[in-house]
Amino acid sequence: MNVWVIVVGAISLLFGAYRLRQDLRDFFGAIFVSLGGLIGLGWLIIKFLEWTGKYSIIWPILLSYGGGSLIIIGTIWLLIKNTSVMESKEGRSTAGKLSLVMGVNLIFILVVSIFLYQFRGIDALHHINVILMTILMIDLTFTLLFLCYLLYSLFYQMVPIKEHMNYIIVLGAGIRSEEVTPLLRSRLDKGIRYYKKNNGVKMIVSGGQGPDEPISEAAAMKRYLLSQGIPEHDIIEENQSKTTYENMLFSKKIIEMREGDKDYSVMFTTNNYHVFRAAMYARRAGLKADGVGSPTALYFLPTAMMREFIGILSRQKVLVALICLFWIAVGWYNF
Known part of the structure; x- marks a missing residue:
């Protein structure tokens, strides 16, 4: 190297x-x-x-050729197969096809890389090779960014948080009836575990009412907490937020109204795939809070992580533009 x-x-x-x-x-x-x-x-x-x-001589050959090929092919197969699993369990949706998109993307990277290697140095294909190389480098850059995001998301959840908390914010998730969904229930159960470890802690259930929701997410979460034996005076509803950023911002306002200038400590619970992105929104809202994640079904993780990454990129438009412009400029120079 x-x-x-x-x-x-x-x-x-x-x-x-x-x-x-x-x-x-x-x-x-x-x-x-x-x-x-x-x-x-x-x-x-x-x-x-x-x-x-x-x-x-056997180990290097197996690891660099056979092993690498098996890992790539196996990853592609799992991502494509995961799409059908998502459809069977969650129904058809655009987001549910994100793992298929990633699988096809890996095939594209593999095929284009082989093509460029096989037909390198051929003058008649120079312009085509430059265009393909430009597209490939943009693709590889964002794929590498996704891998970096994935690795740090896993690491971030391993960082221990403070034992004593004054407030636990439970982030809402979409509901289809007046009962919480299994996904939202897992967030609440995670919050309950930390509630029982902290005396005098308050639980803030944060989530407004969407156009297709019969009641606010906060109201549904409060009902569940009451059914689990959490006293009503320890539950605070924040029922106006529509996004994760608003979850953090509006919850922060509630805490500041209650605490004034006093110091306080906060944590939030969500699903494991959502922890790091939610923490970024907490930072943006000026709320000093770290999060813990509840388990998510394995079949749901690839799609969820890619959706989270796309959500982050949507707020990093300058970074996205700079990456694309850089590789286009390099391609133009070699054209």
Whole structure:
């Protein structure tokens, strides 16, 4: 591995660590740390292959060719298969096809990479190769960003939070009746677990009423908490929010009205795939709060994580534009 790649990896890791030391919810810090970690992992794998190559020719071949191919093909198959599982359990929806999109995307990356390698240096295909390379590099950049986001999301949930809390915010999720859904119930159950560990804690159930919801999510959550033996005086309804950002912002206003200038500690509960993005919204709302995630069915995770990542990119329009413009400029220069 080129020494400059190692230098870039080290700088990325240190810069990301510096940003995360100030706030673990920093998106760019998360991306830089993950990128540095991936480069370091790549270096270790290469060194391992070099070391094993001194003693056996079989291991490097299996790991670099057979193993790599099996991992890629297996990942593609699982993502495509997951789409049919999602449809059978959750019904047909556009979001439910996101794992199919990722699987097809990996096939595209694989096919285009092979094409560019096989037909490199052919003058008659120069312009086509440059266009394909530009598209491929844009695609690879966003795929790498998604991988970095995925890795840090997993890491963020492993960071321990404070034991004593004054407030627990339970983030709402869509309901179809006056009862909470299994997904929303898992968030509430997670909140109840921490409620029982903290004396004098208040639970804020946060979620407004959508156009297709019979009552507000907050009202449905309060009913569930009461049925689980949580005293009514320990439950606070926030029933105006429509988005995760509003969940955090409106809950913060309620807490500040109750606490004034006093110090307080807050945590929130949501599903595991949503924790890091929700923490980013808490940071944006000026609410110092970390979150814990309740378990999510495995078949739901690929689609959920991709949807979360798309949601983050929708708020990072400048970053998206810069990435696209950079690779287009490189392609134009080589055209």
